[in-house]
Amino acid sequence: MAGPSPPKEPLDIIIVGGSLTALMHGITLHRLGHNVHILEQSPTAAPTSHMAGIVLSPHAIALLDRFDRIADTPLGFPAGPPIASGYPYPSPHAGRLITSWGAFYFRLRANFDGLSSAYISHQPDSVCVDGEDKESARGRALYEHEQRVIDVKQSDNAKLSVVVQDLARGQTRTLPADLVIGADGAHSIVRRIFAGEAAVSRRYAGYVAWRGVVPESAVSEETREALRGNKTYPFSSPEVGQVVLYTVPGPTGSLTPGTRNINFVWYFKTPASSLPELLTDKHGHRHRTTIREGLVHPTIWSSQVHLGTTLFPRAHSEIVSKIHSPFLHAITDSIPPLQAQAFFLNGRVLLVGDALACLRPHIGYSTSVAALESGLVEQLVRGEIGVDEWGRRVCALAYLHWCRGIWYGHSYLRLGSGWEVAASAVRYWVVLALYWVGEVCGLW
Numbered sequence: 001m002a003g004p005s006p007p008k009e010p011l012d013i014i015i016v017g018g019s020l021t022a023l024m025h026g027i028t029l030h031r032l033g034h035n036v037h038i039l040e041q042s043p044t045a046a047p048t049s050h051m052a053g054i055v056l057s058p059h060a061i062a063l064l065d066r067f068d069r070i071a072d073t074p075l076g077f078p079a080g081p082p083i084a085s086g087y088p089y090p091s092p093h094a095g096r097l098i099t100s101w102g103a104f105y106f107r108l109r110a111n112f113d114g115l116s117s118a119y120i121s122h123q124p125d126s127v128c129v130d131g132e133d134k135e136s137a138r139g140r141a142l143y144e145h146e147q148r149v150i151d152v153k154q155s156d157n158a159k160l161s162v163v164v165q166d167l168a169r170g171q172t173r174t175l176p177a178d179l180v181i182g183a184d185g186a187h188s189i190v191r192r193i194f195a196g197e198a199a200v201s202r203r204y205a206g207y208v209a210w211r212g213v214v215p216e217s218a219v220s221e222e223t224r225e226a227l228r229g230n231k232t233y234p235f236s237s238p239e240v241g242q243v244v245l246y247t248v249p250g251p252t253g254s255l256t257p258g259t260r261n262i263n264f265v266w267y268f269k270t271p272a273s274s275l276p277e278l279l280t281d282k283h284g285h286r287h288r289t290t291i292r293e294g295l296v297h298p299t300i301w302s303s304q305v306h307l308g309t310t311l312f313p314r315a316h317s318e319i320v321s322k323i324h325s326p327f328l329h330a331i332t333d334s335i336p337p338l339q340a341q342a343f344f345l346n347g348r349v350l351l352v353g354d355a356l357a358c359l360r361p362h363i364g365y366s367t368s369v370a371a372l373e374s375g376l377v378e379q380l381v382r383g384e385i386g387v388d389e390w391g392r393r394v395c396a397l398a399y400l401h402w403c404r405g406i407w408y409g410h411s412y413l414r415l416g417s418g419w420e421v422a423a424s425a426v427r428y429w430v431v432l433a434l435y436w437v438g439e440v441c442g443l444w
Helices: 020-031 058-067 101-113 134-139 189-195 221-226 272-278 298-311 314-321 366-382 387-413 418-441
Strands: 012-016 035-039 053-056 097-100 141-144 147-154 160-166 171-177 179-182 203-215 232-237 241-248 261-269 327-333 349-351
Touching: 012 020, 012 171, 020 035, 020 058, 020 101, 020 141, 020 366, 035 147, 053 058, 053 101, 053 241, 058 366, 097 101, 097 241, 101 141, 134 141, 147 189, 160 179, 179 189, 189 349, 203 272, 203 314, 203 387, 221 314, 232 314, 241 314, 241 387, 261 298, 261 314, 261 387, 272 327, 298 314, 327 387, 366 387, 387 418
Parallel strands: 012 035, 012 179, 035 141, 179 349
Antiparallel strands: 053 097, 147 160, 160 171, 203 261, 203 327, 232 241, 241 261
């Protein structure tokens, strides 16, 4: 079977950041025949997973359907309906797939640069453009960690110059690029280079997320039965906020009952004045927004466990009591930028994912936004849309899901008055209607 048609002139594309959004863009652009180089500053081959379960939306699933070369290895299971407990809130599940951050990350890595892992033991064949051999195809996809980008600038020739600090070797080098994509998260260096410090500021949403996982084999049969059928089990109340349980693949992606994990997420209202103490780890080090597993101060977590076991339903109480190394994340967001701040240097530098707009993670649509953004970048690179249209569409998409995050947060945790909750819902639905009018009528 013939491969995809090669581009007239392959681009040298550098993607800054190596997480899920970067990989989804990298796979898309590599399959078009371009040279894609991903630079990740993490000291390990895989960035921190944040102990997260992931619910993939139909858009992310469609991207996998198009590009996944390991489709014979199951990634997760279809999301079942939630078990309502507490007050009502929005909770879509139709057409979605439950998996884990690790399982999805290593699936994407295997499809991008052929990385073998405990999740994917065999290296899939490279997809070649017409007339290309497999070695050449694999050579067009490069992923490097311990690489910190410190500058992006226009060089004297037609290329951009990306200045990179090699953290392992202590050396600095300059890489040429035709296109640079900033997918380096909420504290994006790419965004800071071109838009300044103020452009990467985030605002605290008024609540934190406590996360953890417990082996399915370590919980009672009653709790396992409650989650049977791939159900999510949320509980909400004014005292506790919202806590959600759902089953995710095991440490190596196993979907066999008894070998999986139960994912725990607790969204808890916390005043900003409490953050300095909360975000100081057991060694006395103050963190900006997150404390990874194993570093949360035991006294603070003990207090949370006591509250949870006192107020949670039985299943949630059992799970929280068995989490010994939680992950803590202060929920923040940033208002999506205007079109002019989505790209720089006449569209040769693009921002995507949290580098473009930081969205609240509990909306469950981060992979959907990344998949849609990668499709828009594909259209831009193919020449099907211009950079101004690309900027309008990605900013409209980010604003839509930012509004969704505000609505969900207000609904989940009853932030503000009843009128504020209703207003956030009305704003979202109005913006959604306008967004689809723009899509259908081609107003972008």
